[in-house]
Amino acid sequence: MRISSRVIGGVVVAALLTQLTACGSIFFPDRRGQIDGKIDPMIAVLDAVGLLFYVIPGLIAFGVDFATGAIYFPPGKTAQIxxxxxxxxxxxxxKVDNSKLQAILESELGRSFPLNDPRLIQHKGSVQQLAMYGLIPAA
Structure with a gap:
């Protein structure tokens, strides 16, 4: 009987310690220091699970993640070609060949973009924008 109470006590202490340190701060320490942004649903759900099982540690986990900014997605990254x-x-x-453009983007950025998606909205550029990039308008 004594061993089972120690095991249960150890599990409860471990669970409380993991909830007190907050999920976002553990999983994504590089996100700390953000002020605002879009909330990461994965971190919010993990904090909410802590809220369901242990009310006080769950509230502390939410508070720590919001205070440190670890609950927010990282700011958008930009890339230039x-x-x-x-x-x-x-x-x-x-005219722009979407398949060639997609191949260039994949080779330069290492990511694939759905350029053949019918929901893609294409905007036309102006002559000034083309001249800014050193391109000559042809059509």
Whole structure:
């Protein structure tokens, strides 16, 4: 009987300690220091699970994650590609070949983009924008 109470006590102490340190701060320490942003649902759900089982530690987990900013997604990252490399995707008629553009983006950025998606909204650029990148309008 004494061993089982020690095991149960150890499990309860371990569970309380993990909830007191907050999930987002443990899983994503690089997110600390953010002020605002979009809330990561995975961290919010993990904090809510702590709230369901242990009310006080769950509230502390939410408080710590909000106070440190670990509950927010990291800010958007940007990437740039030299205009000279993008010229390969422009055809002789001045239209952009989506398959060539997708291949360039995948090779340069290491990510795939759904350029063939029918929901994709394409905006036309102005002559000034093309001149800014050193491109000559052709059409």
């Amino acid at each position: 030299a205009p000279e490399k993008l010229r390969e995707a422009i055809g002789a008629d001045g």
